[in-house]
Amino acid sequence: MTMPFYVAPEQVMKDRAEYAQKGISRGRSLVAAVCSDGxxxxxxxxxxxxxxxxxxxxxxxxxxxxxxxxxxxxRVAGVRHADVRxxxxxxxxxxxxxxANLYAQYLGQVFTHEMKPLEVEILVAELGGDNAPSELYHxxxxxxxxxxxxxxxxxxxxxxxxxRMEQAFIENWTIAQALPAAVKSxxxxxxxxxxxxxxxxxxxxxxxRRKFRRAKESEITTAIASIPKKEVESSE
Amino acid sequence: MSLPIFxxxxxxxxxxxxxxxxxxxxxxxxxxxxxxxxxxxRHATTVLAMRTKNGVLMAGDRRATEANRIAHRAMEKVYxxxxxxxxxxxxxxxxxxEMVRIYQIQLDHFEKVEGVALSLEGKANQLGQMVAGHxxxxxxxxxxxxxxxxxxxxxxVGRIFSYDVTGGRYEEADFAATGSGxxxxxxxxxxxxxxxxxxxxxxxxxxxxxxxxxDEDSATGGIDLGRKIYPIVAVVTSDGYQRIExxxxxxxxxxxxxxxxx
Numbered sequence: 001m002t003m004p005f006y007v008a009p010e011q012v013m014k015d016r017a018e019y020a021q022k023g024i025s026r027g028r029s030l031v032a033a034v035c036s037d038g039x040x041x042x043x044x045x046x047x048x049x050x051x052x053x054x055x056x057x058x059x060x061x062x063x064x065x066x067x068x069x070x071x072x073x074x075r076v077a078g079v080r081h082a083d084v085r086x087x088x089x090x091x092x093x094x095x096x097x098x099x100a101n102l103y104a105q106y107l108g109q110v111f112t113h114e115m116k117p118l119e120v121e122i123l124v125a126e127l128g129g130d131n132a133p134s135e136l137y138h139x140x141x142x143x144x145x146x147x148x149x150x151x152x153x154x155x156x157x158x159x160x161x162x163x164r165m166e167q168a169f170i171e172n173w174t175i176a177q178a179l180p181a182a183v184k185s186x187x188x189x190x191x192x193x194x195x196x197x198x199x200x201x202x203x204x205x206x207x208x209r210r211k212f213r214r215a216k217e218s219e220i221t222t223a224i225a226s227i228p229k230k231e232v233e234s235s236e
Numbered sequence: 237m238s239l240p241i242f243x244x245x246x247x248x249x250x251x252x253x254x255x256x257x258x259x260x261x262x263x264x265x266x267x268x269x270x271x272x273x274x275x276x277x278r279h280a281t282t283v284l285a286m287r288t289k290n291g292v293l294m295a296g297d298r299r300a301t302e303a304n305r306i307a308h309r310a311m312e313k314v315y316x317x318x319x320x321x322x323x324x325x326x327x328x329x330x331x332x333x334e335m336v337r338i339y340q341i342q343l344d345h346f347e348k349v350e351g352v353a354l355s356l357e358g359k360a361n362q363l364g365q366m367v368a369g370h371x372x373x374x375x376x377x378x379x380x381x382x383x384x385x386x387x388x389x390x391x392x393v394g395r396i397f398s399y400d401v402t403g404g405r406y407e408e409a410d411f412a413a414t415g416s417g418x419x420x421x422x423x424x425x426x427x428x429x430x431x432x433x434x435x436x437x438x439x440x441x442x443x444x445x446x447x448x449x450x451d452e453d454s455a456t457g458g459i460d461l462g463r464k465i466y467p468i469v470a471v472v473t474s475d476g477y478q479r480i481e482x483x484x485x486x487x488x489x490x491x492x493x494x495x496x497x498x
Contacts, residue, residue, distance in 0.1 A: 074241075080345075080349075081239060083345050087341050102237070106238070106239045
């Protein structure tokens with residue numbers, strides 16, 4: 001019988017983390033911001049049909065970066081969890097925190113027990129109301145979960161994009177203010193994003209029951225148009 | 237509770253009832269009701285639907301009965317099914333309300349999992365399957381007979397579907413009514429129906445149909461001005477489902493009474 005080589009657990013974890021991070025950093029990033037009139041989520045995504053942002057339940061949205069098939073499986077599981085819970089108890093008993101914890105448990109379990117960790121980073125956004133504040137739960141590939149009440153950036157260039165977003169941040173901003181800032185943070189100083197490169201959705205408290213909606217083409221073009229074009233001005 | 241993740245071969249797809257039956261959720265009505273007094277079971281009665289200029293209208297009275305007793309005066313029999321459709325129920329109230337609840341979730345669930353809503357035709361067929369699945373209980377006296385109506389976004393028209401207890405699905409050309417007062421309501425709608433009814437005309441026609449049904453059928457409730465209980469009336473157009481406010485119905489009721497004193 002041959003003995004397997006001994007590998008230190010620290011090394012195993014490090015290798016897995018590195019593997020997952022590499023997978024995630026290959027994809028484009030995503031920004032979510034809590035605003036006074038809802039929550040806006042913007043992602044760089046050239047596809048019109050393979051969504052990164054989607055609806056989980058009345059007040060809950062899901063967003064993922066990394067490997068599409070992996071976060072899409074998590075999305076569907078989230079919809080199932082939420083709808084079963086809403087059916088068993090009531091629609092009001094479906095909450096983002098319990099869903100975020102379930103995701104964290106699952107990702108943590110896969111990270112420690114399976115051969116290959118999931119190459120995803122996901123966001124559970126829950127719109128507040130009735131004295132409950134809006135929450136953004138950020139869950140990473142190893143099951144680490146964090147909650148934010150202002151903004152979250154997921155993906156490869158998260159720290160750079162986050163810095164840009166923090167600079168643009170205004171207390172109690174509206175979606176109309178936050179969306180151009182998000183697009184500008186995603187594109188950075190050297191690129192310009194077109195409407196076709198972006199996927200944008202929001203949790204809109206003015207809607208009746210299901211608060212999730214995708215941004216209209218016109219809203220996206222308006223947001224892009226309101227970004228000052230420094231490069232163009234200087235070249236003229 | 238753990239995250240509902242399935243292996244590919246066990247995946248229930250976008251079907252909510254398939255998902256919950258995995259957990260044995262739908263076990264509540266599986267007993268035998270033989271020898272059980274049907275008088276104890278609440279029943280819902282008259283509901284109707286008609287096409288209008290912009291879509292469809294659906295309406296229902298508010299009475300629930302247990303045999304010859306009035307069990308509830310403000311029951312809701314017309315519900316929003318999803319953004320562009322409505323469902324109304326007649327028959328055994330308990331199973332009917334449960335069916336509506338599952339049906340609403342079923343439509344939302346499909347839309348969320350698949351990313352696109354079912355076609356109106358698909359929604360109508362799905363409801364037929366649910367009614368058919370209920371046949372064993374219908375045979376024991378717990379029949380549920382829904383009406384389904386909605387705005388077909390593909391064909392850009394309002395469409396109405398009626399059902400029988402076996403789940404048979406029948407598309408109606410212009411209007412439909414079901415329940416114990418359904419015959420009377422249908423006659424009134426039949427006399428007053430014309431192509432391209434404005435919402436206000438359709439609401440008045442629905443109110444007078446329900447009024448006649450309540451006049452003839454003891455299990456159908458009339459407009460209760462004292463308690464301010466009005467029928468539930470909703471319209472579905474390309475803009476979606478909209479319930480007509482009680483104030484509007486109250487005003488129309490007064491208008492109608494002054495037009496046709498009896």
